[in-house]
Amino acid sequence: MLGHRLLLFATPRQVGVLDWRPGHMHWLGDFLPNAEGLGAFRKIIARHAHLPTLVVADTVDEDYRCEVMPHVQGHARDELLARKLKQVFRNTRFTGAWRQTRETTGRRDDRYLLAALPDAEWLTPWLGILHRERVPLAGIAPMALAYQHLLEKLREQSAHTLLACRLGSGLRLSYYHNGLLRFSRLIGGESPTQLPGNAADEIAKTQLYLSGQRILPREARLHVLLLDPSGQLDSAQAPLNADPAFSTRLIDMPALAHALRIPDDFLAATPEVAPLAAIAGEVPKLNLAPPELLQHHTEFRWRRALHGAAGLVALAGLGLTAAFWLHAQDLADQARLLAQQHQQYDARYRAIARSFPADAATPDQLVQTVAVARRLTAPQPDIARLLAVVGQPLLSAPDIMLDRLDWSDDSPAAGDGVRVDIDAAVASFDGNYRAAMQRIEAFIHMLESMPGVREVTLRSSPVNADSGSTLSGKTLDADAAGAPMARFSLRLLYREARS
Template identity: 30%
Template sequence: MAVLPKQLFYVTNDRLCAFDWRAGALAPGPCFSADRDGMDAFARYLDGAQGTRACLVADLVEEDFQRCLLPHVSGRAGRTLVERRLSHAFRDTPFRHADIQDRDSEGRRDDHTVFSALTNAAMVQPWVGVMEQNKIPLAGLYSAAHLSAKLVRRMGIAQNHLLLIAEQGGGLRQSYFQGPYLKFSRLTVLAAHDDVIDATALETAKMQQFLTSTRLLGRGDMLHVVVLAPSARVAALEQRCEDDPELAYHFIDIDSACARLKLAGGVDTAEQLLLGLLGRDSLPSQYPPGAAGRFYQLWRARLALNCASAAIAAVGAVWLLASLWGSVRDGQEATRLLAEAAQYDARYRAIMATLPPTAARSANMKAAVQLDRLLGATAPAPAPLVALVSRSLERAPAIRLLALDWQVQQPVLAQTGAGAGATLVAPAAGDTTDPMAASVVGLPSAPVQVLRIDGEIEVGPSDYRAIVDSVNQFALDMAGNPGVAVHIVEAPLDVRQSVKLSGKTDAGDSGVKPRFVINVTWKP
């Protein structure tokens, strides 16, 4: 959302200045005084601006900072601890902020925390109230001191002890940093007759004494002072501010700072530098905006819905274009195929015109070829069934074949003429033979085949159990094939209960071997 326009408002003790952030550039707007007339003018200015999110930056004298050590507690308990200590430190204002910076390297490793608050809420609440009445989506309430910490990190000027001094809309802001962390900040209001150059040197000396007295700055520590000023004032500041063994000045003009931060032109003051960073980056709110923040949540929900609608519309448009292109391509392909088919038809007619006349039509010849292929695939043949018998005989060495009788089972024709199949050949007049059914020759499917097996058993004549077992095992082996049914027509020994056994086991011709007859029915 960094590319979307923003309304930026800079609040000081006596006025509010409006800025517009559009297309990556900051444009200054009107300023409004902190009185009834200014509030009314500000309300009129906000009329019709409900569709643009806003950010409010406070640069006030009434901003307090406190440093403390907190036990390192994470999760919900840690947040509750910070909120309770923060409310005890600043009871009379809702604009409170806690910044957990780093931890002790020894002992309990407590958290180094900086509490800050806008102690005089009356300096901010009227402006926030006007924005709430006009339903302005207030994205966040920020502090100029906290934004200066982002400025130090982006410019890469962090030191162990750094004092950043800049003339801003509220006066002369002095912010003390240890590394990248803000530890303290104060604002000195300048009167109309005060000289900024002299005030910079005097306030630096006062700030150095304060930091030494509060033990933020130790004896012998070097304090680096970075002064942000317009280009026309840098030379005078260099003459007025002199270094000493514990103090080193560094002067950065606004144009050089803009180049380091890669901000667009038109930035003339330090507060515009901070607003440019806030406009380019979407930062979380530092102080709670209160009830005015709900309009920002509604704005985000509306933006999300609009983006989702745009995405759906874009996908629909792409799908529609793809469908149209597919239709055009299919139409072209159909036209090409029709033209190709017409060419093949013309070539076919030309070839057929050169051929001599035939007795049979091409359609009949095509049907004959198809019928021949069908007969080749489904016509009955003894080879598959004989192959099944051969495999079973390999597992029955005592059985020897005497004869095979292969037949195709004749289907029963219905009296209505719609039986197993139409006749293949119509009988002549006076012919009394039965017509051959089409199913016998494999139309429309392979017919049932019957194979009669005559065989004998090559075992001892008195080993009746082996004789019976050989035939039964052969029959079971054949019946195990898919579609095969086996019926023992004549067994080598009749073991039925109704038949009387006669003869002697050791009598008879030793050259006569037991014989059997089996019918094997196979449906392919």
Template identity: 25%
Template sequence: MSRRVFFLAGGRMAVYQWSGGTLLEPLWFAADEDGLTEFSLYLDHAPKDPVYLLVDVVEEEFREETIPHVIGGDRRALIRTRLNRLFRDPTYSYAAMQGREAEGRRDDRVLFTALIRPDLLSPWVGQIAKHKVPLAGIYSLPIVSETLIKRLPVEADHALLVTLQSTGGLRQTFFHQKRVKLSRLAIMPPGGAPGHASYVLGEIEKIRRYLNSLRQLPHDSPLDVYIVASRGLLTDVSRQSPDSLTTRHHLLDVADVAQMVGMKGTYGSDYSDRIFAHLLAKKRLPNQYAPASQTRHNTMYRARLGLIAASIALVVAALFVSGANVIDAFNAIGETASAKQRTEFYNERVEIFKRRMPSIPAEPRDIKAAVEMAQTLRNYKTTPLAMAMTLSRSLVDFDTLKVDAIEWLASTDPAAQIGGRRDRSNGSRPGNQALAASTEPVRHYQIADIKGRVEPFDGNYRQAIEKVKQFQAALLALPQVEAVNVVELPLDTSSDKVLQGDLRQGNPEARFKLHVVIGERVDEAG
């Protein structure tokens, strides 16, 4: 499936397209007015493939804490409370479970992270939402690094992973047993490779001392540092700083690392950007930072794919059954020769019996025609494909309507019901007085009861009812739809019903039910 990785770092956005298991060359957009305008034009013309937004910024905090060991809703509530306490703005926040304490209450160890400046993402995320692009999630580069370090020859329990990005970032991420504990982003100074080597070594020493002050390092062994960089920079690092009692360097050529993660062809870069983008596109990790309101288009996208897949499965099943009938027909042809003699024998006996039988009111050929017609009707089959495609096409513009169940039948009677019940209100296409009075030749009808709900729902029943009626009108606008009847509205306002509610209800629901009839014309059936 086609997808894209958007990489936000150093005030620029890189767009990588995933095609055939590889990443194409990126498009770059600056974080200014012109860059955002170009980004908007790109989103307007590019296919609506899902987007994985990878972020590498200085404004990211990491806090490791423990919480009581609880599960389910209690854990989610506890984590949300802790995020609100730790971060001033937890819009883009994440909690990663990292095992349990070995002693005492055996509390859960949790790494809490957050992007503390949401305004860095707002212009980009706003454009993505404006163009209704499916956003699969927002991801932290240090957390994605856990996927990378598992592919590297890392054996030490305490490891520091150092990578360089083309936007000028030097990312240092500390791991304990291959789980992120903290990360720091420094900005590389301008200049040549020799100057870069001394700067990298200086930053490594700073973070080593910081880790030592936090008692994160063992006293009897050095810190294992894994540097992923170009061969030239690694040579300068090796020459300027050999291993010592406090630090042990592991130098990894960025091109070799690209092969370790499964990238094809020549890498052709001194930086790690494409490696992280490749891992994210290939693994399609669960969302980390994006709130549900920003991933709703991706939810709709996946639901639409599910409906299409179900429709295709129904078609394949129908073709399979038809193929079995064809095979049976060929087998029958093979038996024709042996049956011919038996047919002649029985034909002679039939003629004898016909002469002995009394006269009947119907001719034999009429009886034969009736039997053949009954057999034709018996062999006729239909599938809910047309109904599924009709609903899928209409739901595209109603992202707040969630379908929970569909009951379906096929009939030559458009007024056939799925279970006895009485409709609240009827709708039919303009120009039709009633389904039964339609003069257009119809071979059969497909009838469905659709049960669903309005979500998210904030208690505004008027708005929910209007949304259901708009959906009813959208269905009626389709030429194949004969009628759409509202069976149940989110709020029953009919005169014979008692209007009631419960003020203590914390999460009201807005459920609805529609009765949909579509017809298959004779000219369509062929």
């Protein structure tokens, strides 16, 4: 699951491990910092090495500073914070900075909370096991930051809040301004100030310190929340309420379990899970882990991002495949529907065709019949007029002798006219082909001038003028029988003028 992780409740005396995922948590036990405890801890971590891990440190040795720095971003901010952390905490390994707010006046600088664990050598064995097992360490957060998320779960709205919490490791006093951590300190359990009667005095001393450091305004009223499963802090409520500088509220375990959505019996058995459950689903805003310890977690996030991208691509592919499959099914349904309609129409056509009368003739015969009928009904050409049209040019050209005349009106090219073929010859031909061609051309012009004559063409002539043909011929003797003649053929289209 995406939210599945381990949370380590780390103190100098022991380390507790919580297996958490949304809606479910399991306490895996407490481990002492000896050989037996480290071995058992290593076995637990080896079984859960694939889970991101957050370490919540609860120790007396912690330091908090509030700083106002210029508003910069990117690499310049990283350099500014690194230089400031080194200046404030020297060579401390576990340091961190949290940009909380931005000033609303002046240069609008950024307000940061700087935190450090000055003496955290006790963390080294536990972190070494995490590093050797390649556990993706998400960070090291102070316990006070976990309590901030606990206040969010409790829906605390006070501007100045002091949380006094006792969970077995001592009394922790944490100050929050508008819900943001500003200061925290832990009073060890072996201190005599941890007696029930002295809890109110410690809270009053903390209020004086905050006022003296100008962290808490002098006129502000401090709202104190008391959280103690053992009930030892209940006696501090009455003296604090008697002081006008304080207002006090006691948080009982059922209300805390309801806010964190934890079973009452589980919270009563392991009260340490309260701050861990509050910060479990959050990204730590104040991370004290050095960059070299976060390398495995960076690789873990890249792997998860790649897996997520691959999952999205796979889902998109499945979606497109499903869409194409549904479209193909729709096309197949349409094709089946069209095929059914075609079969229905074909069946209807065959049923209607069976009721048709028997054909008396084939379609070709019907075409021929229609053509013959059109020819029979068409008006017959006037042959006498046709012969008169052709004969008049012949009478005007006595040197043209007619050999044959054919006419026909069944040609498709003739349309509603008559096609006339004429075979003739030039009489008294003396071998002068130029003169013979001139006589033929004059005869063609006379035919074209006659009424009704169209498209007079020379089909054959005495002289073959085609450039691609071979030259051939013969000469006649003067004593040969019969005079030579220049023969030619014409074709014309005759159409009677309609009145």
